[in-house]
Amino acid sequence: MEDNVELDHVARIQRAWSRERPDLDVSPQGVIGRLHRVAGHLTEQLQVVYRRYGLGEGEFDVLATLRRSGEPFERAPGELAAHTMVTTGAMTKRLDRLERDGLVARRPSATDGRGRVVALTEAGRELIDRAFTDHMRNERRLLDELSPADAEQLEAILTRWLALLEPPAPA
CATH class of the missing domain: 1.10.287 (Helix Hairpins)
Structure with a gap:
């Protein structure tokens, strides 16, 4: 240099x-x-x-996980913790806040008498749909700083590297 x-x-x-x-x-x-x-x-x-949108990264992650899960937009708390890679204690805090804000609802599971599920409310679905649309615009803006060829090459490199560091998730 x-x-x-x-x-x-x-x-x-x-x-x-x-x-x-x-x-x-x-x-x-x-x-x-x-x-x-x-x-x-x-x-x-x-x-x-x-x-x-009044969210932290963790709350956004929970709402996005529920939204992309498809109808009926619900998961068990343990599944949410696994999908968002946080402890169940951290998940409980996130869910408490989201439930207080009317964005998710917790209820007993229909399939497991002792289990519970977390579901997006209509307000939660509307919020995450708007927030995710803006999030994708923002990611596009950030990625557009690179040429399309550089972005494609970077994605390929990071994909290979991540596969070495992180075991693939079950299908």
């Missing part, structure tokens, strides 16, 4: 580590550090839309 070239945040960190620890290969920071920073920026931009 030349001294007169403007370095991004990650490159400056790599340069400092290369100076302080020349015995280590710091090149992985180039990918991991930038990916981490991009993820942070994307999360900030995605949360703008969630907040517009």
Whole structure:
């Protein structure tokens, strides 16, 4: 790296580590550090839309999971926790808030006498439909910063990498 070239945040960190620890290969920071920073920026931009609808990321995730489950737009709390990758305790807090706001309803399961289900209310369905439409517009805006070819290549790379890090979910 030349001294007169403007370095991004990650490159400056790599340069400092290369100076302080020349015995280590710091090149992985180039990918991991930038990916981490991009993820942070994307999360900030995605949360703008969630907040517009009075939702946090977790509440949006629950409503979206219920909505994409299809009619009758309901799941057991444990299924929701598994689909959104949070603990059942965290799920309970999310559901309490969503139920308080009239966006979901909890009721006994028709198929399991001891079980319960969480269902989208009409207000919840209307809200997530509007929020998801804006969310997709926002994601398109963010992705449009890349060329279509770059976006396609990035998706392919990330798909392969994620498959190595995360076991495939059952069908």
